[in-house]
Amino acid sequence: MRVFVAVPTGVSARDTHKLIGRGISAFALLLLLQTFGQILNQMQWTADWWEAVFMWAFLGLLVVFVAASVRGRGLTWSAAALSELVLFGLLLWPLAVPPSVPATIGTPWLWAMINVGAVWCTFAFGTVTGCVYAIFIGGVFAVIRTMPQAASASLPVALEDAAFSTVMGLIICVTIGILRHAADRVDTAAEAAIVQYREAAAETAVSNERLRLDALLHDSVMTVLITAAQSASPRERQASAKLAVSALERLDQQGDESPDTAPATITELAARIRFTVDDGVEDPEVSVNYVSPEHLVLPGDIVRAVFEATTEAVKNAARHSGATRCDVRLTGHKSGDSTRVAVSIKDNGAGFNPELVSDRRLGIRVSIVGRLDAVGGTASVISAPGAGTEVRLAWAGAAS
Numbered sequence: 285m286r287v288f289v290a291v292p293t294g295v296s297a298r299d300t301h302k303l304i305g306r307g308i309s310a311f312a313l314l315l316l317l318q319t320f321g322q323i324l325n326q327m328q329w330t331a332d333w334w335e336a337v338f339m340w341a342f343l344g345l346l347v348v349f350v351a352a353s354v355r356g357r358g359l360t361w362s363a364a365a366l367s368e369l370v371l372f373g374l375l376l377w378p379l380a381v382p383p384s385v386p387a388t389i390g391t392p393w394l395w396a397m398i399n400v401g402a403v404w405c406t407f408a409f410g411t412v413t414g415c416v417y418a419i420f421i422g423g424v425f426a427v428i429r430t431m432p433q434a435a436s437a438s439l440p441v442a443l444e445d446a447a448f449s450t451v452m453g454l455i456i457c458v459t460i461g462i463l464r465h466a467a468d469r470v471d472t473a474a475e476a477a478i479v480q481y482r483e484a485a486a487e488t489a490v491s492n493e494r495l496r497l498d499a500l501l502h503d504s505v506m507t508v509l510i511t512a513a514q515s516a517s518p519r520e521r522q523a524s525a526k527l528a529v530s531a532l533e534r535l536d537q538q539g540d541e542s543p544d545t546a547p548a549t550i551t552e553l554a555a556r557i558r559f560t561v562d563d564g565v566e567d568p569e570v571s572v573n574y575v576s577p578e579h580l581v582l583p584g585d586i587v588r589a590v591f592e593a594t595t596e597a598v599k600n601a602a603r604h605s606g607a608t609r610c611d612v613r614l615t616g617h618k619s620g621d622s623t624r625v626a627v628s629i630k631d632n633g634a635g636f637n638p639e640l641v642s643d644r645r646l647g648i649r650v651s652i653v654g655r656l657d658a659v660g661g662t663a664s665v666i667s668a669p670g671a672g673t674e675v676r677l678a679w680a681g682a683a684s
């Protein structure tokens with residue numbers, strides 16, 4: 285039972301497999317062209333049955349192999365058949381040629397194909413089998429070379445010719461093995477890199493989703509709980525109830541909601557922010573302005589992160605700072621393939637010392653800084669007691 289070398293599935297190994305096949309085809313055709321005159325000369329002495337099996341069948345299979353090397357399919361089985369034809373054709377040469385032939389018959393033309401036979405064997409059955417084939421067929425040729433059917437060469441000449449063919453065959457077989465091994469290593473490394481990338485991407489996606497949910501819980505649920513705890517009048521309790529319903533609706537939507545929104549221009553983003561923060565309450569008075577090229581478009585995930593971080597910063601100003609005014613300014617820049625957006629949320633409230641904020645407080649760390657970090661942006665808070673607070677958001681990336 286034949287055990288062929290498995291056709292590689294990796295990109296590099298598959299391309300190397302095809303390239304080696306085409307190289308063998310060119311090598312075989314070149315050697316056949318060099319021995320064409322010798323083939324015509326020796327046909328007058330070779331038996332018809334040998335010519336039918338080991339010459340015409342060989343030439344037909346060679347055409348098949350050349351065509352297969354172009355298509356990239358059928359290389360293995362045709363290479364195996366050709367290597368066997370070369371070996372058995374040489375073994376049966378003494379039976380196909382009568383001993384009484386003149387010495388001018390010269391070396392059997394199959395001698396020129398010994399190296400290619402070893403290469404075909406390596407291609408079909410592997411490097412070790414190909415090397416054994418090269419040594420064995422070299423020994424067979426050395427014996428036949430001393431016979432009358434091969435011009436009765438002396439033993440030293442026969443050994444010299446056989447050694448030359450054997451060494452050349454071994455070199456080519458080992459080279460093919462090295463090329464295959466190198467291609468397999470490249471594919472293995474590439475597959476490992478892809479697996480690592482997918483794992484890292486999955487971890488990042490999970491981390492970003494967890495961060496998004498943490499921010500949502502802070503913005504909605506915790507805000508509702510704090511507002512409800514501080515409600516004293518019926519009107520405030522009614523407002524707290526509405527906030528609770530809104531928070532439940534937002535949580536219910538998360539299972540069906542994609543993490544990314546549609547891309548949007550700075551103008552559209554500013555309009556969304558203005559609509560969201562305009563709740564009709566007098567304090568603080570919120571103004572939303574923007575400066576940006578008309579056709580600058582931000583990716584969907586950036587739009588979402590900037591929108592949610594900005595609205596959370598405005599909510600913080602309303603809840604904690606005692607500010608009477610909050611100015612939101614969006615600035616977009618586009619230069620070549622680069623897009624940048626910067627947002628400033630500045631209030632005139634009481635201000636605070638950012639260094640004294642506990643790590644357990646999630647408002648700034650998760651809802652603002654964390655959201656920008658998740659999309660590759662930055663967020664910073666500038667504040668001091670009595671000097672108000674400014675939140676700065678920034679992101680830069682490829683233009684849309």
